[in-house]
Amino acid sequence: MPTLTTITRWIDAHALSLPLYLALATGLLRAAYALASRILAPYPRARAAVEAAAALAPDVLRFMQQVFLLLTGRPMPSTQPVSVVPAQPASAAPVAVRREWYAAVVPPPPAPMRAVTVRGRPPPAPDGQRGSASVRALLALAATLTVALPLGAALTGCPNWQRPVCPAPGVYACVADQPAVCSPSGEQTPIGDEPCSAQGRVCVLRADGVAYCARSTDGGAR
Amino acid sequence: MIPAARIEEVAAQFEAALCAELGATVVTKRESFGHRGIAFAFDAVAAGASKLFELATLVSINPPLFGLPTGAEYLDDYATTIGTEIALPAAWRAPAGAVTRMIVEPHEGVHVEQHKRGVEAGWWPRKVGHSVLYLCSIATDDAAEYLGHVEADAYATTECVRAWLTGGPRRPIADIVDSLRRHYALRPAGAAVAEATLRSHYATMDDGGVPPVTVCRWTIAWLDEHAPDLRGQVIA
Secondary structure (H helix, E strand, O other): OOOHHHHHHHHHHOOOOHHHHHHHHHHHHHHHHHHHHHHOOOOHHHHHHHHHHHHOOOOHHHHHHHHHHHHHOOOOOOOOOOOOOOOOOOOOOOHHHHHHHHHHHOOOOOOOOOOOOOOOOOOOOOOOOOOOOOHHHHHHHHHHHHHHHHHHHHHOOOOOOOOOEOOOOOOEEEEOOEEEEEOOOOEEEEOOOOOHHHHOEEEEEOOOOOEEEEEOOOOOEO | OOOHHHHHHHHHHHHHHHHHHHOOEEEEHHHOHHHHHHHHHHHHHHHHHHHHHHHHHHOOOOOOOOOOOOHHHHHHHOOEEEOOEEEEOHHHHOHHHHHHHHHHHHHHHHHHHHHHHOOOEOOEOHHHHHHHHHHHOOOOHHHHHHHHHHHHHHHHHHHHHHHHHHOOOOOOHHHHHHHHHHHOOOOHHHHHHHHHHHHHHHHHHHOOOOOOOHHHHHHHHHHHHHOHHHOOOOOO
């Protein structure tokens, strides 16, 4: 049974790889979801189970669709099944084969007029899934989302760089014999990574206020 | 005029000494599976970003453009340091790239040292703080200030070593800061820190010193001891 310390150590050791793992897992899960949806399309209850599971995860594609709808007032174009036209059989093919092809390709002639009542169907409701889009564009979008999602997740964990507070942005100082400058965020930011004494010098402020490592024999405000 | 063979000899000795000093390794980008993967990712992101840009312009939104390199540019035009591994383009590792290596490797060595030293970054472990803040620099001002700080230290090292080797003038500060803005998508807060840091380092060099950056001081000391004949004699 892994302890909290073990888990923390593992995360510590794999901190750089974790976003990569997350990206991979996101890609695999989305591929599995797409496959399962396709296979289970004829089975509404099974499909509902898959949709329910998918709804537990952030749905980036649906988010994009809704944003598109919000901005344009139109549903986002999506894929449309490609109609498959069977190849025309050779003239030497059996009559039955050619008749079958003809029936598949050529619409049937209109029925003779009869005095019958045809129950009308309501017009089809607008379907946001209808339309067409470039498969390459969709692949590019999917790749972007696969990268952007984990990257965004990683960025939400962006830390602060812990530094002492300073009063006036842009003002230099010498801190422990090392130049420093007050950053725009009002934090004392070191310049370099070692004191001036490491090269036999001393930190001083120049006349124009810039802190630097000067010769030890130089005068100057410390 | 220093013979090319002498420069190549010094470059090879310097690389070995730097790696031994920092516990670093130097690899060729195109021979690294990981860096080829990163190049592929850059291409994929560029393709995806292009499509999203198209989509955004359809609804009259003009998103900002990021100056990301293409995969080929990443492999052939940039040095990259991840942890203690310094990855260089193949051309830079050829004999003709000896001077480039001597100028670039101390810069990358500064990043190795920064990684090893770590940084206090909230709840993140100290040893990954450098990488996390570096990656976050496009998202927060605080991290951008960190990037400005570490890159200014590294670029000051580059200019210090270049000036030692060639005896020529240093690259203008404004030029370096502009490059950081464009190539690192550095936010204004980070650019301000980088500029202030470089002003201090240049003041130290104007006074005859070296920037107070450990790897820079070590590099100049190594060159003074092992290759004094190269000082100011190399044509970059």
